[in-house]
Amino acid sequence: MGNLFVVSGPSGSGKSTLCALAADMDKKIKISVSATTRAPRGEEKNGVEYFFLSNEQFDEKLAEGDFYEYANVFGNRYGTLKSHVDSLTARGFDVILEIDYQGAYQVRDKNKEAYLIFVMPPSYEELKKRLTDRHTESEEQLNIRLAKASSEMEERVNYDKVIINDSLPDALGELLSIIESKRN
Template identity: 45%
Template sequence: MAATPRGTTTPVPQDVRPRLTVLSGPSGVGKSTVVAHMRNEHPDVWLSVSATTRKPRPGEQDGVHYFFVTDEEMDKMIANGELLEWAEFAGNRYGTPRGAVMERLEAGKPVLLEIDLQGARLVRESMPQAQLVFLAPPSWDELVRRLTGRGTESPEVIERRLQAAKVELAAEPEFDVTLVNTSVDAVARELLTLMGTV
């Protein structure tokens, strides 16, 4: 089943310099899975690695999945203006290091950010030319199934994520394009096209 764009999808002119593409959507919708699939097929796609104060999950590597930092280190990054955006979610802070993103954009390379709703809004404020892509679940029931099936979080954290997901789903109209995650492969192809890399 193909990805189903909702709303207006504007064709990406191939002669335009690559820009920042932001992928967001509710927790559990499959953002990381889509990005991993896309980068497996197209390793040249550059994904900004976020910094976070949360503890690593099993299998996560520092500098690959996230830069795992202390609260004190995050405080310094925020104070020094080293983050393009940052937000607090489920008791932890997440932020996008500014330097590496700007270097890639200035070199004319497409940049992909995979961040939450708060972060996407902050990027839109600081970089209005950024392209915001919303990844939506096929249904609410499917999103609940994915969130509760992880088995990595406590019931309290899952409940917070479900409440946050309702807020995030309501923000869909703020985004430029919506892709419905019915097929990881199809969504990854759509995202590559939107980024102007294929």
């Protein structure tokens, strides 16, 4: 039986990179695919980037209790299907859910064995630099993300483990070590 890990952190903390690298390095680690009601973009494929559901299908899954967590984001719904995650853990895979703290708390309510990991930047200044260096957002969007990041980082005290991502190899080693320790 595999384990369930929730990885959260503000934009720019490096959580997506850490999760992807961990799954690349250890074939017993899978990153959960979320369900969404939004339409596929470009080359996105059902079951790869997301499970694309109609609003009716999403409602059915909700009624069946098949979500570990879900949220409304910019007019679309997103969630983590229990059936998907549980089928992976039943086959011995460790599953990482990369979700925000509100979703993490929903998961913890439904699965007390879930292990919550919060990824932090080494400092607020470094976080600002990382987000600025992306060149993907306007100044206004950047300020919104930074304000959100500050409030998100306060939630780290509610997590089982905090990883400070000041060195990608060190942070990756720490994440893999946590996952390995839960296997034994």
